[in-house]
Amino acid sequence: xxxxxxxxxxxxxxxxxxxxxxxxxxxxxxxxxxxxxxxxxxxxxxxxxxxxxxxxxxxxxxxxxxxxxxxxxxxxxxxxxxxxxxxxxxxxxxxxxxxxxxxxxxxxxxxxxxxxxxxxxxxxxxxxxxxxxxxxxxxxxxxxxxxxxxxxxxxxxxxxxxxxxxxxxxxxxxxxxxxxxxxxxxxxxxxxxxxxxxxxxxxxxxxxxxxxxxxxxxxxxxxxxxxxxxxxxxxxxxxxxxxxxxxxxxxxxxxxxxxxxxxxxxxxxxxxxxxxxxxxxxxxxxxxxxxxxxxxxxxxxxxxxxxxxxxxxxxxxxxxxxxxxxxxxxxxxxxxxxxxxxxxxxxxxxxxxxxxxxxxxxxxxxxxxxxxxxxxxxxxxxxxxxxxxxxxxxxxxxxxxxxxxxxxxxxxxxxxxxxxxxxxxxxxxxxxxxxxxxxxxxxxxxxxxxxxxxxxxxxxxxxxxxxxxxxxxxxxxxxxxxxxxxxxxxxxxxxxxxxxxxxx
Ligand code: MLC
Ligand code: AMP
Numbered sequence: 110x111x112x113x114x115x116x117x118x119x120x121x122x123x124x125x126x127x128x129x130x131x132x133x134x135x136x137x138x139x140x141x142x143x144x145x146x147x148x149x150x151x152x153x154x155x156x157x158x159x160x161x162x163x164x165x166x167x168x169x170x171x172x173x174x175x176x177x178x179x180x181x182x183x184x185x186x187x188x189x190x191x192x193x194x195x196x197x198x199x200x201x202x203x204x205x206x207x208x209x210x211x212x213x214x215x216x217x218x219x220x221x222x223x224x225x226x227x228x229x230x231x232x233x234x235x236x237x238x239x240x241x242x243x244x245x246x247x248x249x250x251x252x253x254x255x256x257x258x259x260x261x262x263x264x265x266x267x268x269x270x271x272x273x274x275x276x277x278x279x280x281x282x283x284x285x286x287x288x289x290x291x292x293x294x295x296x297x298x299x300x301x302x303x304x305x306x307x308x309x310x311x312x313x314x315x316x317x318x319x320x321x322x323x324x325x326x327x328x329x330x331x332x333x334x335x336x337x338x339x340x341x342x343x344x345x346x347x348x349x350x351x352x353x354x355x356x357x358x359x360x361x362x363x364x365x366x367x368x369x370x371x372x373x374x375x376x377x378x379x380x381x382x383x384x385x386x387x388x389x390x391x392x393x394x395x396x397x398x399x400x401x402x403x404x405x406x407x408x409x410x411x412x413x414x415x416x417x418x419x420x421x422x423x424x425x426x427x428x429x430x431x432x433x434x435x436x437x438x439x440x441x442x443x444x445x446x447x448x449x450x451x452x453x454x455x456x457x458x459x460x461x462x463x464x465x466x467x468x469x470x471x472x473x474x475x476x477x478x479x480x481x482x483x484x485x486x487x488x489x490x491x492x493x494x495x496x497x498x499x500x501x502x503x504x505x506x507x508x509x510x511x512x513x514x515x516x517x518x519x520x521x522x523x524x525x526x527x528x529x530x531x532x533x534x535x536x537x538x539x540x541x542x543x544x545x546x547x548x549x550x551x552x553x554x555x556x557x558x559x560x561x562x563x564x565x566x567x568x569x570x571x572x573x574x575x576x577x578x579x580x581x582x583x584x585x586x587x588x589x590x591x592x593x594x595x596x597x598x599x600x601x602x603x604x605x606x607x608x609x610x611x612x613x
Contacts, residue, residue, distance in 0.1 A: 110261060112285045113324055117327045120330045121144040130335075130586075132173075132334075144347070145253070146173070146174060149251065151185050152248065152252050153256040156247065156252075158211065160211070160514060162265070163186070163210070164268065165210060167236075168216070169216055172238050185256030185258055187211075188267060188496055190280075192270070193314050194314070195574050195575055203278065204278070207471065212233075214234050220235045220243075261286075265283070266284055266285045269283065272521055278468040282466055282470050284466070290462075294436060296325055299418070300421055303331055307332070307335060308354045316414060317357065321409070335559060345367055355384075356383060357383070357384070357514030372399075380406045384406060387511075405418065405419045406425070406427075410488055412486060416433065416434065416437060416464065426497075436464075437460060437461070437462035444506060452486070454493060458491065459485040460485065491504040505539065512545045512546065512547050513544070513545040515575045521572070522577075525571065532553055534553075534554050535554065536551075538600050538604075539601075549578045550582065562581035
């Protein structure tokens, strides 16, 4: 088996001076240069003492060097642990305590606030958006490393934290076999090769930007037009020089807002991919009307990488996420009994295959609870497979909000709100939002008297910005059923129109 690092080295050997990273206003970086960066960083990691199995936690801005650090970690047999740049110090405390990394790499601007973490067991180094910092300094002086620590499909490659229903984040442990098998399946399924030029505007600390988009380009020998963030007008400028865009639905909602999006602007593109959250069927259709292109929607999850995809050649159906990728099995089961449901009925989406993660870091009970005895993983999404064979996602069994492609577990936000003075209880829900798909919204009950909604929002600054409620609504009581359970469905109905007029 080859790891993503092995694949990259082979590709770099062939591609040599071909451009891997193209960045507006900055010099291009070739495959050969990237290989040099990876080997220099692998030398630095070895010198620092990162041993096989050690975790390398990374909270840095998007840069080619950050991708090189990912590959270098795989090369030395380490476990890559990328963290959302929005996470605050309190959130980082938890990840570092839980994963016990050997090395934590942060932005130079945060070096002072993380300095206290450094000790015998944990080195703290920096890497900035410009590729500079104390880690880069070490890479310049260390002896570059060419050999890779041998790794098999079962060996651990990465940990991605995903919020938990109990409020505690869970570290999903992904193996080399998970990453390699999924990249290979996607390359074939989407006909992605060295001729492609991918607009890469996603963050690189999640599955979509790192294990789908970047892995595919690194392995195929494609060029990435590498953007620090998504800007619809910039994307339209660049589309003429690209062949593929991968994005969350908000990318498409924002592209559709631009009058410049038309057939001519997109005529050189061969593939638009959407995933990480539901793409509105009306956006899918509007995109086709405007551009003649049919967005290819696929479905995935941190724990499973990509699961299903609409076909490349066949019908890309609005509101459907397609069929299981090669080598992957998907079934729909009854929520109560776990038995497969009849075709066309709604149930839990379960998945099995080489893409499915090993388990949650240090959480054997949580892991066991999400797998069936026959090895199927319970996604927590609700769906149906109809006679046409396409999977359609109809909802979620898990209490989860997806805002602009970021997952927010209400429990974590509710716990933070409930801890504030004067709050009796709260319910956090996702409401339809014209830009973000869903917006995190808090419904709060005061202990007595009234509460200031703005003060509540301001008091939640320990939470990453994308988890903070866009709006806080103060009410006298929450609706409950006879069992005393808060009726979130009713709250979502009552407040459904809250963001209807929101400006994107
Ligand atoms: C940014 N903000 C968000 C937000 N993104 N708030 C809620 N939800 C989000 N997703 C905050 C900013 O901090 C800022 O706060 C304010 O909103 C305005 O920001 P913006 O400039 O409008 O946002 P922008 O930077 O343009 O980002 C929006 C976005 C981005 C949608 C482009 O969030 C994004 O790239 N999302 C992709 C997420 C992703 O990669 N998901 C894949 C997960 S993997 P303030 O305070 O300054 O106003 C996965 C598996 C799979 O799910 O299947 O792929
Ligand atoms: P994450 O845990 O961040 O990886 O998010 C995974 C979740 O995103 C899945 O469990 C789904 O709920 C959701 N998701 C991903 N892709 C799609 C899609 N195409 N349509 C609807 N939901 C999706």
